Amino acid sequence: MASVRGMANQIPLVDYLVLGDAPHLTARECTACGARFFDRRNACASCSGTEFHTVAVGTDGEVKAFTIVTFAAPGVPVPFVSAIVDCGGTSVRGNIINVEPTPEHVSLGMKVRLATYLIGTDDNGTEAIGFGFEPN
Amino acid sequence: MSDPIWILGIHMTKFGKYPDLDTVDLASQAALAALKDGGVSMKDMGVLAAGCLMASNAGIGQQLQKQIGQTGIPVYNVANACATGATALRTAIMAVKSGEVDMGLAVGVEKLAGAGLLGAGGRPKSDKNEWNPSGRYGAVTSTDGRIGTDSMPGVFAQVGMEYGHKYGGTSFELFAKISEKNHAHSTLNPLAAYTKRMTLEEIMNDVMIAYPNTRPMCSANCDGAAAAVVVSDAKLKTLSLEQQRRAIKVSASVLTSDPYEEGCQVLPNVNTLTRNAVKLAYEQAGIGPSDLDLVELHDCFATAELVHYDNLMLCEEGGAVDFFNSGATWRDGGTPVNVSGGLESKGHPIAATGIANIWEVCHHLRGEAGDRQIEGAKVGLAHVIGLGSACGVHILERSGL
Numbered sequence: 133m134a135s136v137r138g139m140a141n142q143i144p145l146v147d148y149l150v151l152g153d154a155p156h157l158t159a160r161e162c163t164a165c166g167a168r169f170f171d172r173r174n175a176c177a178s179c180s181g182t183e184f185h186t187v188a189v190g191t192d193g194e195v196k197a198f199t200i201v202t203f204a205a206p207g208v209p210v211p212f213v214s215a216i217v218d219c220g221g222t223s224v225r226g227n228i229i230n231v232e233p234t235p236e237h238v239s240l241g242m243k244v245r246l247a248t249y250l251i252g253t254d255d256n257g258t259e260a261i262g263f264g265f266e267p268n
Numbered sequence: 269m270s271d272p273i274w275i276l277g278i279h280m281t282k283f284g285k286y287p288d289l290d291t292v293d294l295a296s297q298a299a300l301a302a303l304k305d306g307g308v309s310m311k312d313m314g315v316l317a318a319g320c321l322m323a324s325n326a327g328i329g330q331q332l333q334k335q336i337g338q339t340g341i342p343v344y345n346v347a348n349a350c351a352t353g354a355t356a357l358r359t360a361i362m363a364v365k366s367g368e369v370d371m372g373l374a375v376g377v378e379k380l381a382g383a384g385l386l387g388a389g390g391r392p393k394s395d396k397n398e399w400n401p402s403g404r405y406g407a408v409t410s411t412d413g414r415i416g417t418d419s420m421p422g423v424f425a426q427v428g429m430e431y432g433h434k435y436g437g438t439s440f441e442l443f444a445k446i447s448e449k450n451h452a453h454s455t456l457n458p459l460a461a462y463t464k465r466m467t468l469e470e471i472m473n474d475v476m477i478a479y480p481n482t483r484p485m486c487s488a489n490c491d492g493a494a495a496a497v498v499v500s501d502a503k504l505k506t507l508s509l510e511q512q513r514r515a516i517k518v519s520a521s522v523l524t525s526d527p528y529e530e531g532c533q534v535l536p537n538v539n540t541l542t543r544n545a546v547k548l549a550y551e552q553a554g555i556g557p558s559d560l561d562l563v564e565l566h567d568c569f570a571t572a573e574l575v576h577y578d579n580l581m582l583c584e585e586g587g588a589v590d591f592f593n594s595g596a597t598w599r600d601g602g603t604p605v606n607v608s609g610g611l612e613s614k615g616h617p618i619a620a621t622g623i624a625n626i627w628e629v630c631h632h633l634r635g636e637a638g639d640r641q642i643e644g645a646k647v648g649l650a651h652v653i654g655l656g657s658a659c660g661v662h663i664l665e666r667s668g669l
Protein backbone atom coordinates (compact mmCIF):
# COMPACT_ATOMS: atom_id res chain seq x y z
CA MET A 133 0.00 0.00 0.00
CA ALA A 134 2.84 2.32 0.81
CA SER A 135 4.13 2.11 -2.74
CA VAL A 136 0.75 2.94 -4.20
CA ARG A 137 0.45 5.96 -1.96
CA GLY A 138 4.00 6.94 -2.86
CA MET A 139 3.20 6.77 -6.55
CA ALA A 140 0.24 9.07 -6.16
CA ASN A 141 2.73 11.68 -5.04
CA GLN A 142 5.07 11.30 -7.97
CA ILE A 143 5.21 13.20 -11.22
CA PRO A 144 7.41 12.30 -14.18
CA LEU A 145 10.02 14.79 -15.41
CA VAL A 146 8.40 14.65 -18.85
CA ASP A 147 5.01 13.42 -20.00
CA TYR A 148 6.50 10.60 -22.09
CA LEU A 149 7.94 8.92 -19.00
CA VAL A 150 5.51 6.42 -17.48
CA LEU A 151 6.15 5.62 -13.80
CA GLY A 152 4.88 2.66 -11.80
CA ASP A 153 6.13 -0.91 -11.41
CA ALA A 154 7.70 -1.02 -14.87
CA PRO A 155 8.84 2.48 -15.74
CA HIS A 156 9.17 3.09 -19.48
CA LEU A 157 9.02 5.76 -22.14
CA THR A 158 6.24 6.20 -24.63
CA ALA A 159 6.26 7.75 -28.08
CA ARG A 160 3.58 9.22 -30.32
CA GLU A 161 3.69 6.96 -33.35
CA CYS A 162 2.32 8.10 -36.68
CA THR A 163 -0.44 5.69 -37.67
CA ALA A 164 0.32 6.15 -41.36
CA CYS A 165 4.11 5.78 -41.50
CA GLY A 166 5.30 4.64 -38.07
CA ALA A 167 7.54 7.64 -37.35
CA ARG A 168 7.94 8.15 -33.60
CA PHE A 169 8.03 11.43 -31.70
CA PHE A 170 8.33 12.39 -28.05
CA ASP A 171 6.77 15.85 -28.14
CA ARG A 172 3.20 17.13 -28.54
CA ARG A 173 2.38 16.83 -32.23
CA ASN A 174 0.46 18.78 -34.84
CA ALA A 175 1.26 16.39 -37.66
CA CYS A 176 3.94 13.96 -38.75
CA ALA A 177 7.30 15.37 -39.86
CA SER A 178 7.81 12.38 -42.10
CA CYS A 179 4.49 12.06 -43.95
CA SER A 180 2.35 14.95 -42.63
CA GLY A 181 -0.23 12.46 -41.34
CA THR A 182 -2.29 13.65 -38.39
CA GLU A 183 -3.23 10.41 -36.65
CA PHE A 184 -1.03 9.17 -33.85
CA HIS A 185 -1.20 6.45 -31.25
CA THR A 186 0.89 5.96 -28.14
CA VAL A 187 3.43 3.15 -28.10
CA ALA A 188 5.78 1.90 -25.40
CA VAL A 189 9.47 2.28 -26.21
CA GLY A 190 11.77 -0.59 -25.27
CA THR A 191 13.74 -0.04 -22.07
CA ASP A 192 16.92 -1.83 -23.24
CA GLY A 193 19.24 -0.10 -25.65
CA GLU A 194 22.69 0.53 -27.01
CA VAL A 195 24.68 3.77 -26.74
CA LYS A 196 25.18 5.08 -30.26
CA ALA A 197 26.60 8.47 -29.34
CA PHE A 198 27.64 10.18 -26.13
CA THR A 199 29.49 13.13 -24.71
CA ILE A 200 30.65 13.95 -21.21
CA VAL A 201 29.60 17.49 -20.51
CA THR A 202 31.98 19.26 -18.15
CA PHE A 203 31.01 22.83 -18.96
CA ALA A 204 27.31 23.70 -19.06
CA ALA A 205 24.86 26.55 -18.59
CA PRO A 206 24.52 27.98 -15.07
CA GLY A 207 22.43 25.74 -12.86
CA VAL A 208 23.17 22.56 -14.80
CA PRO A 209 25.27 20.27 -12.58
CA VAL A 210 28.38 18.86 -14.27
CA PRO A 211 29.85 16.50 -15.17
CA PHE A 212 27.14 14.37 -16.74
CA VAL A 213 26.99 11.93 -19.63
CA SER A 214 24.58 12.85 -22.40
CA ALA A 215 23.79 10.09 -24.85
CA ILE A 216 21.70 8.93 -27.74
CA VAL A 217 20.47 5.42 -27.06
CA ASP A 218 19.11 3.09 -29.72
CA CYS A 219 16.17 1.36 -28.05
CA GLY A 220 15.17 -1.31 -30.54
CA GLY A 221 15.26 1.06 -33.50
CA THR A 222 13.94 4.14 -31.70
CA SER A 223 16.54 6.79 -30.89
CA VAL A 224 16.17 8.16 -27.37
CA ARG A 225 17.97 11.07 -25.77
CA GLY A 226 18.98 10.68 -22.15
CA ASN A 227 21.80 10.74 -19.63
CA ILE A 228 23.87 7.70 -18.78
CA ILE A 229 23.49 7.39 -15.02
CA ASN A 230 24.83 5.21 -12.21
CA VAL A 231 28.23 5.25 -13.87
CA GLU A 232 31.37 7.31 -13.41
CA PRO A 233 31.28 10.11 -16.00
CA THR A 234 34.67 9.36 -17.55
CA PRO A 235 35.68 8.06 -20.99
CA GLU A 236 36.96 4.89 -19.26
CA HIS A 237 33.49 3.99 -18.02
CA VAL A 238 31.28 4.91 -20.96
CA SER A 239 31.72 3.54 -24.45
CA LEU A 240 30.05 3.49 -27.84
CA GLY A 241 27.97 0.36 -28.26
CA MET A 242 27.58 -0.05 -24.50
CA LYS A 243 24.39 -1.92 -23.51
CA VAL A 244 22.15 0.07 -21.20
CA ARG A 245 18.69 -0.04 -19.66
CA LEU A 246 16.23 2.59 -18.51
CA ALA A 247 16.42 3.62 -14.85
CA THR A 248 14.59 6.26 -12.86
CA TYR A 249 15.74 8.49 -10.05
CA LEU A 250 14.41 11.17 -7.73
CA ILE A 251 14.97 14.74 -8.95
CA GLY A 252 13.44 16.50 -5.96
CA THR A 253 10.32 17.07 -3.89
CA ASP A 254 8.14 20.17 -4.11
CA ASP A 255 6.27 22.01 -1.34
CA ASN A 256 3.24 19.74 -1.84
CA GLY A 257 5.34 16.66 -1.16
CA THR A 258 5.25 15.61 -4.80
CA GLU A 259 8.37 13.87 -6.05
CA ALA A 260 9.62 14.62 -9.56
CA ILE A 261 11.08 11.47 -11.10
CA GLY A 262 13.58 11.61 -13.92
CA PHE A 263 15.01 8.89 -16.13
CA GLY A 264 18.35 7.92 -17.54
CA PHE A 265 20.08 4.81 -18.79
CA GLU A 266 22.39 2.68 -16.68
CA PRO A 267 24.86 -0.02 -17.75
CA ASN A 268 23.02 -3.29 -18.31
CA MET B 269 21.59 26.32 -68.26
CA SER B 270 21.02 29.85 -67.01
CA ASP B 271 23.68 32.56 -67.03
CA PRO B 272 26.01 32.45 -64.07
CA ILE B 273 25.99 34.88 -61.16
CA TRP B 274 29.29 36.46 -60.11
CA ILE B 275 30.78 37.79 -56.92
CA LEU B 276 32.06 41.20 -57.89
CA GLY B 277 33.35 42.44 -54.55
CA ILE B 278 33.81 40.78 -51.19
CA HIS B 279 35.33 41.59 -47.81
CA MET B 280 35.69 40.28 -44.30
CA THR B 281 36.80 42.36 -41.35
CA LYS B 282 39.48 41.02 -39.09
CA PHE B 283 37.76 38.74 -36.60
CA GLY B 284 38.40 39.49 -32.94
CA LYS B 285 37.31 41.93 -30.27
CA TYR B 286 35.87 45.35 -31.09
CA PRO B 287 34.83 46.89 -27.75
CA ASP B 288 34.34 50.33 -29.34
CA LEU B 289 32.38 49.29 -32.44
CA ASP B 290 28.81 48.01 -32.60
CA THR B 291 27.30 45.62 -35.14
CA VAL B 292 26.24 48.49 -37.40
CA ASP B 293 29.82 49.81 -37.48
CA LEU B 294 31.22 46.39 -38.31
CA ALA B 295 28.55 45.73 -40.96
CA SER B 296 29.27 49.15 -42.48
CA GLN B 297 33.00 48.43 -42.63
CA ALA B 298 32.44 45.13 -44.39
CA ALA B 299 29.79 46.48 -46.78
CA LEU B 300 31.73 49.59 -47.79
CA ALA B 301 34.87 47.54 -48.35
CA ALA B 302 33.00 44.94 -50.43
CA LEU B 303 31.50 47.70 -52.59
CA LYS B 304 34.94 49.28 -53.03
CA ASP B 305 36.44 45.89 -53.84
CA GLY B 306 33.87 45.52 -56.60
CA GLY B 307 34.33 49.08 -57.87
CA VAL B 308 30.67 49.93 -57.27
CA SER B 309 28.57 51.89 -54.76
CA MET B 310 25.28 51.59 -52.87
CA LYS B 311 23.59 53.39 -55.78
CA ASP B 312 24.31 50.35 -57.95
CA MET B 313 22.69 47.88 -55.56
CA GLY B 314 19.19 46.64 -56.35
CA VAL B 315 18.72 44.59 -53.20
CA LEU B 316 20.20 44.20 -49.73
CA ALA B 317 20.09 41.01 -47.67
CA ALA B 318 21.53 41.14 -44.17
CA GLY B 319 21.72 39.11 -41.00
CA CYS B 320 22.79 39.46 -37.38
CA LEU B 321 21.60 36.37 -35.55
CA MET B 322 21.84 37.61 -31.97
CA ALA B 323 19.78 40.69 -32.89
CA SER B 324 17.68 39.10 -35.59
CA ASN B 325 14.63 41.27 -34.84
CA ALA B 326 16.59 44.54 -34.98
CA GLY B 327 16.52 45.14 -38.74
CA ILE B 328 20.28 45.20 -39.25
CA GLY B 329 19.73 45.79 -42.99
CA GLN B 330 17.91 49.10 -42.52
CA GLN B 331 20.29 50.14 -39.74
CA LEU B 332 23.14 49.55 -42.16
CA GLN B 333 21.42 51.56 -44.88
CA LYS B 334 21.12 54.48 -42.48
CA GLN B 335 24.90 54.47 -42.20
CA ILE B 336 25.99 53.83 -45.77
CA GLY B 337 23.12 54.69 -48.11
CA GLN B 338 19.33 54.86 -47.86
CA THR B 339 18.57 54.24 -51.50
CA GLY B 340 15.12 52.78 -50.92
CA ILE B 341 15.92 49.31 -52.25
CA PRO B 342 14.22 46.24 -50.76
CA VAL B 343 15.88 44.84 -47.66
CA TYR B 344 15.64 41.24 -46.54
CA ASN B 345 16.69 40.70 -42.93
CA VAL B 346 17.44 37.03 -42.61
CA ALA B 347 18.09 34.64 -39.73
CA ASN B 348 19.09 31.02 -40.22
CA ALA B 349 21.31 30.10 -37.26
CA CYS B 350 24.95 29.67 -38.30
CA ALA B 351 23.88 29.64 -41.95
CA THR B 352 22.58 33.23 -41.70
CA GLY B 353 25.39 34.73 -43.80
CA ALA B 354 25.05 32.10 -46.50
CA THR B 355 21.29 32.69 -46.47
CA ALA B 356 21.80 36.44 -46.97
CA LEU B 357 24.13 35.74 -49.89
CA ARG B 358 21.74 33.20 -51.38
CA THR B 359 18.89 35.71 -51.05
CA ALA B 360 20.86 38.31 -53.02
CA ILE B 361 21.82 35.68 -55.59
CA MET B 362 18.18 34.62 -56.01
CA ALA B 363 17.15 38.24 -56.55
CA VAL B 364 19.77 38.66 -59.27
CA LYS B 365 19.00 35.27 -60.76
CA SER B 366 15.30 36.13 -61.00
CA GLY B 367 16.18 39.09 -63.20
CA GLU B 368 14.56 41.63 -60.87
CA VAL B 369 17.87 43.32 -60.14
CA ASP B 370 21.34 43.13 -61.66
CA MET B 371 23.35 43.70 -58.49
CA GLY B 372 22.84 42.91 -54.83
CA LEU B 373 24.63 43.22 -51.52
CA ALA B 374 24.75 40.58 -48.78
CA VAL B 375 26.04 41.31 -45.28
CA GLY B 376 26.49 39.23 -42.14
CA VAL B 377 27.65 40.60 -38.81
CA GLU B 378 27.88 39.45 -35.20
CA LYS B 379 29.31 40.59 -31.89
CA LEU B 380 30.08 37.57 -29.76
CA ALA B 381 33.40 38.33 -28.05
CA GLY B 382 33.07 37.25 -24.43
CA ALA B 383 29.83 35.36 -25.03
CA GLY B 384 29.72 32.12 -23.12
CA LEU B 385 28.30 28.79 -24.02
CA LEU B 386 25.76 28.92 -26.83
CA GLY B 387 22.63 26.82 -27.12
CA ALA B 388 22.31 25.73 -23.54
CA GLY B 389 20.14 26.91 -20.69
CA GLY B 390 16.50 26.09 -21.06
CA ARG B 391 13.84 27.66 -18.92
CA PRO B 392 14.71 28.74 -15.41
CA LYS B 393 13.15 26.81 -12.58
CA SER B 394 10.16 28.64 -11.14
CA ASP B 395 10.64 30.39 -7.81
CA LYS B 396 7.60 28.70 -6.36
CA ASN B 397 8.52 25.20 -5.38
CA GLU B 398 5.86 23.23 -7.22
CA TRP B 399 6.18 20.82 -10.14
CA ASN B 400 4.03 21.92 -13.07
CA PRO B 401 4.28 20.24 -16.47
CA SER B 402 4.73 22.68 -19.36
CA GLY B 403 6.04 22.88 -22.88
CA ARG B 404 5.96 20.39 -25.72
CA TYR B 405 7.30 17.56 -23.53
CA GLY B 406 5.26 18.35 -20.44
CA ALA B 407 8.46 18.89 -18.48
CA VAL B 408 8.24 19.84 -14.79
CA THR B 409 11.70 21.45 -14.77
CA SER B 410 14.56 22.23 -17.14
CA THR B 411 15.65 19.16 -19.09
CA ASP B 412 19.10 20.45 -20.14
CA GLY B 413 21.57 18.27 -18.29
CA ARG B 414 18.84 15.86 -17.16
CA ILE B 415 17.79 14.52 -20.53
CA GLY B 416 21.01 14.91 -22.44
CA THR B 417 22.56 18.22 -23.36
CA ASP B 418 21.42 21.33 -25.21
CA SER B 419 24.93 22.79 -25.35
CA MET B 420 26.45 23.11 -28.80
CA PRO B 421 29.81 21.55 -27.86
CA GLY B 422 27.91 18.57 -26.46
CA VAL B 423 25.52 18.20 -29.38
CA PHE B 424 28.36 18.27 -31.92
CA ALA B 425 30.48 15.97 -29.76
CA GLN B 426 27.69 13.42 -30.09
CA VAL B 427 27.57 14.02 -33.85
CA GLY B 428 31.25 13.04 -34.11
CA MET B 429 30.85 10.11 -31.72
CA GLU B 430 27.86 8.83 -33.70
CA TYR B 431 30.10 8.75 -36.78
CA GLY B 432 32.68 6.83 -34.76
CA HIS B 433 30.05 4.32 -33.66
CA LYS B 434 28.90 3.82 -37.22
CA TYR B 435 32.28 3.51 -38.92
CA GLY B 436 34.91 3.13 -36.17
CA GLY B 437 38.36 4.65 -36.00
CA THR B 438 37.59 7.80 -34.02
CA SER B 439 39.29 8.76 -30.78
CA PHE B 440 39.85 11.81 -28.62
CA GLU B 441 43.31 12.09 -30.19
CA LEU B 442 41.98 11.92 -33.74
CA PHE B 443 39.54 14.77 -33.15
CA ALA B 444 42.29 16.78 -31.43
CA LYS B 445 44.53 16.27 -34.46
CA ILE B 446 41.90 17.92 -36.67
CA SER B 447 42.02 20.92 -34.36
CA GLU B 448 45.83 20.86 -34.47
CA LYS B 449 45.64 21.21 -38.26
CA ASN B 450 43.29 24.18 -38.16
CA HIS B 451 45.29 26.01 -35.50
CA ALA B 452 48.42 25.42 -37.58
CA HIS B 453 46.67 26.85 -40.65
CA SER B 454 45.57 29.94 -38.72
CA THR B 455 49.17 31.11 -38.22
CA LEU B 456 49.13 32.27 -41.87
CA ASN B 457 45.84 34.19 -41.61
CA PRO B 458 46.26 37.76 -40.35
CA LEU B 459 42.46 38.17 -40.12
CA ALA B 460 41.96 35.20 -37.77
CA ALA B 461 40.95 35.88 -34.17
CA TYR B 462 43.54 33.38 -32.89
CA THR B 463 46.77 32.69 -34.77
CA LYS B 464 48.69 30.65 -32.26
CA ARG B 465 49.96 27.25 -33.31
CA MET B 466 49.01 24.63 -30.71
CA THR B 467 50.59 21.24 -30.18
CA LEU B 468 48.45 18.14 -29.97
CA GLU B 469 49.36 17.87 -26.31
CA GLU B 470 48.30 21.45 -25.59
CA ILE B 471 44.97 20.87 -27.32
CA MET B 472 44.27 17.61 -25.46
CA ASN B 473 45.31 19.02 -22.09
CA ASP B 474 43.26 22.20 -22.41
CA VAL B 475 39.95 22.64 -20.56
CA MET B 476 37.48 19.89 -21.46
CA ILE B 477 34.15 21.39 -22.53
CA ALA B 478 32.22 18.35 -23.74
CA TYR B 479 34.25 15.19 -24.31
CA PRO B 480 35.95 14.83 -26.71
CA ASN B 481 35.89 18.58 -27.46
CA THR B 482 38.33 20.66 -25.42
CA ARG B 483 38.24 24.45 -25.59
CA PRO B 484 40.55 24.89 -28.62
CA MET B 485 38.44 22.29 -30.44
CA CYS B 486 35.40 24.60 -30.18
CA SER B 487 34.65 27.53 -32.48
CA ALA B 488 35.89 30.80 -31.06
CA ASN B 489 33.30 33.41 -30.09
CA CYS B 490 34.38 36.75 -31.54
CA ASP B 491 33.21 39.88 -33.35
CA GLY B 492 33.30 40.30 -37.10
CA ALA B 493 31.48 41.03 -40.33
CA ALA B 494 31.63 40.01 -43.96
CA ALA B 495 29.89 41.30 -47.08
CA ALA B 496 29.64 40.41 -50.75
CA VAL B 497 28.40 42.14 -53.91
CA VAL B 498 26.83 39.86 -56.50
CA VAL B 499 26.23 40.75 -60.12
CA SER B 500 24.47 39.22 -63.12
CA ASP B 501 26.46 37.87 -66.04
CA ALA B 502 25.00 40.46 -68.41
CA LYS B 503 25.82 43.37 -66.12
CA LEU B 504 29.35 42.10 -65.47
CA LYS B 505 30.03 42.15 -69.21
CA THR B 506 29.43 45.93 -69.19
CA LEU B 507 32.03 46.49 -66.46
CA SER B 508 35.79 46.96 -66.80
CA LEU B 509 38.12 44.15 -67.78
CA GLU B 510 39.76 44.33 -64.36
CA GLN B 511 36.37 43.89 -62.65
CA GLN B 512 35.62 40.95 -64.94
CA ARG B 513 39.03 39.41 -64.26
CA ARG B 514 38.66 39.56 -60.48
CA ALA B 515 35.01 38.49 -60.47
CA ILE B 516 34.43 35.02 -59.03
CA LYS B 517 31.88 32.77 -60.66
CA VAL B 518 29.19 31.31 -58.40
CA SER B 519 29.03 27.88 -60.02
CA ALA B 520 26.59 26.59 -57.45
CA SER B 521 24.50 28.14 -54.69
CA VAL B 522 22.39 25.77 -52.63
CA LEU B 523 20.46 25.96 -49.38
CA THR B 524 18.80 22.93 -47.78
CA SER B 525 17.04 22.01 -44.55
CA ASP B 526 17.09 18.68 -42.77
CA PRO B 527 14.71 16.06 -44.19
CA TYR B 528 12.97 13.70 -41.77
CA GLU B 529 14.90 10.64 -40.68
CA GLU B 530 14.58 8.38 -37.66
CA GLY B 531 16.19 10.07 -34.66
CA CYS B 532 16.62 13.49 -36.29
CA GLN B 533 14.46 15.17 -33.63
CA VAL B 534 16.48 13.48 -30.89
CA LEU B 535 19.97 14.36 -32.15
CA PRO B 536 20.09 16.88 -35.00
CA ASN B 537 21.15 15.16 -38.20
CA VAL B 538 23.70 17.47 -39.82
CA ASN B 539 24.71 14.85 -42.36
CA THR B 540 21.88 14.29 -44.79
CA LEU B 541 21.10 17.95 -45.49
CA THR B 542 24.80 18.57 -46.16
CA ARG B 543 25.00 15.59 -48.50
CA ASN B 544 21.80 16.71 -50.25
CA ALA B 545 23.17 20.23 -50.64
CA VAL B 546 26.54 19.18 -51.98
CA LYS B 547 25.11 16.66 -54.44
CA LEU B 548 22.95 19.38 -55.93
CA ALA B 549 25.89 21.80 -55.89
CA TYR B 550 28.20 19.40 -57.74
CA GLU B 551 25.44 18.86 -60.27
CA GLN B 552 24.84 22.60 -60.75
CA ALA B 553 28.56 23.29 -61.10
CA GLY B 554 29.24 20.28 -63.28
CA ILE B 555 32.25 19.35 -61.19
CA GLY B 556 33.13 16.69 -58.65
CA PRO B 557 34.89 16.67 -55.28
CA SER B 558 38.23 15.78 -56.89
CA ASP B 559 38.16 19.08 -58.81
CA LEU B 560 38.22 21.15 -55.61
CA ASP B 561 41.43 23.04 -54.87
CA LEU B 562 40.28 24.07 -51.41
CA VAL B 563 37.31 23.68 -49.07
CA GLU B 564 36.13 25.87 -46.22
CA LEU B 565 33.73 23.74 -44.18
CA HIS B 566 31.81 24.34 -40.98
CA ASP B 567 34.18 23.15 -38.24
CA CYS B 568 32.11 24.64 -35.42
CA PHE B 569 33.74 21.84 -33.42
CA ALA B 570 36.57 19.46 -34.30
CA THR B 571 34.05 16.61 -34.10
CA ALA B 572 31.98 18.28 -36.82
CA GLU B 573 34.83 18.69 -39.30
CA LEU B 574 35.33 14.92 -39.48
CA VAL B 575 31.75 14.11 -40.46
CA HIS B 576 31.69 16.81 -43.13
CA TYR B 577 34.65 15.25 -45.00
CA ASP B 578 32.23 12.43 -45.62
CA ASN B 579 29.09 14.55 -46.05
CA LEU B 580 30.79 16.74 -48.68
CA MET B 581 31.93 13.54 -50.43
CA LEU B 582 35.59 14.52 -50.13
CA CYS B 583 36.23 10.87 -49.22
CA GLU B 584 34.46 7.57 -49.67
CA GLU B 585 31.44 6.95 -47.47
CA GLY B 586 32.67 5.93 -44.02
CA GLY B 587 36.24 6.86 -44.91
CA ALA B 588 36.65 10.21 -43.14
CA VAL B 589 39.13 8.93 -40.55
CA ASP B 590 41.48 7.40 -43.13
CA PHE B 591 41.07 10.47 -45.31
CA PHE B 592 42.16 12.77 -42.50
CA ASN B 593 44.99 10.47 -41.41
CA SER B 594 46.33 10.50 -44.99
CA GLY B 595 47.10 14.21 -44.53
CA ALA B 596 44.76 15.16 -47.38
CA THR B 597 43.14 18.05 -45.54
CA TRP B 598 46.32 19.85 -44.49
CA ARG B 599 47.19 22.85 -46.69
CA ASP B 600 49.81 20.82 -48.56
CA GLY B 601 47.45 17.85 -49.01
CA GLY B 602 45.25 16.87 -51.92
CA THR B 603 42.10 18.60 -50.59
CA PRO B 604 43.12 21.44 -48.28
CA VAL B 605 40.34 22.05 -45.74
CA ASN B 606 40.01 25.23 -43.68
CA VAL B 607 43.27 26.86 -44.67
CA SER B 608 41.82 29.99 -43.03
CA GLY B 609 42.19 28.28 -39.66
CA GLY B 610 38.51 27.42 -39.59
CA LEU B 611 35.99 28.44 -36.98
CA GLU B 612 38.20 26.95 -34.26
CA SER B 613 40.87 29.63 -34.74
CA LYS B 614 39.68 32.17 -37.31
CA GLY B 615 36.59 32.56 -35.15
CA HIS B 616 32.83 32.26 -35.58
CA PRO B 617 30.90 35.54 -35.48
CA ILE B 618 27.80 33.58 -36.43
CA ALA B 619 26.07 35.58 -39.17
CA ALA B 620 29.38 36.66 -40.70
CA THR B 621 30.67 33.11 -41.06
CA GLY B 622 28.66 32.12 -44.13
CA ILE B 623 30.12 35.00 -46.15
CA ALA B 624 33.58 34.98 -44.55
CA ASN B 625 34.20 31.42 -45.72
CA ILE B 626 33.31 32.50 -49.26
CA TRP B 627 35.67 35.46 -48.91
CA GLU B 628 38.44 33.02 -48.00
CA VAL B 629 37.81 30.89 -51.08
CA CYS B 630 37.54 33.95 -53.37
CA HIS B 631 40.79 35.28 -51.95
CA HIS B 632 42.63 32.14 -53.11
CA LEU B 633 40.84 31.95 -56.47
CA ARG B 634 41.91 35.55 -57.16
CA GLY B 635 45.48 34.65 -56.20
CA GLU B 636 45.42 37.31 -53.47
CA ALA B 637 45.84 35.13 -50.36
CA GLY B 638 49.46 36.04 -49.68
CA ASP B 639 51.40 33.65 -47.45
CA ARG B 640 48.59 31.14 -47.25
CA GLN B 641 47.79 31.14 -50.99
CA ILE B 642 46.91 27.70 -52.35
CA GLU B 643 48.92 27.89 -55.56
CA GLY B 644 46.92 27.85 -58.74
CA ALA B 645 43.54 27.47 -57.03
CA LYS B 646 40.77 27.44 -59.63
CA VAL B 647 37.77 25.93 -57.82
CA GLY B 648 36.69 26.04 -54.18
CA LEU B 649 33.76 25.10 -52.00
CA ALA B 650 32.31 26.85 -48.96
CA HIS B 651 29.95 25.08 -46.55
CA VAL B 652 28.01 26.14 -43.47
CA ILE B 653 25.56 24.43 -41.16
CA GLY B 654 23.09 26.23 -38.97
CA LEU B 655 21.64 23.93 -36.36
CA GLY B 656 17.92 23.52 -36.63
CA SER B 657 18.96 22.95 -39.44
CA ALA B 658 20.06 24.85 -42.52
CA CYS B 659 22.95 24.04 -44.82
CA GLY B 660 24.51 26.39 -47.36
CA VAL B 661 26.94 25.20 -50.02
CA HIS B 662 28.56 27.45 -52.60
CA ILE B 663 31.00 26.36 -55.29
CA LEU B 664 33.16 29.12 -56.67
CA GLU B 665 35.43 29.34 -59.71
CA ARG B 666 37.91 31.94 -60.88
CA SER B 667 37.05 33.84 -64.05
CA GLY B 668 39.90 32.48 -66.11
CA LEU B 669 40.39 35.87 -67.78
Ligand SMILES: [Zn+2]
Pocket residue numbers: 162163164165166167176177178179180181
Ligand atom coordinates in the same frame (compact mmCIF):
# COMPACT_ATOMS: atom_id res chain seq x y z
ZN1 LIG C 1 3.96 9.79 -40.68
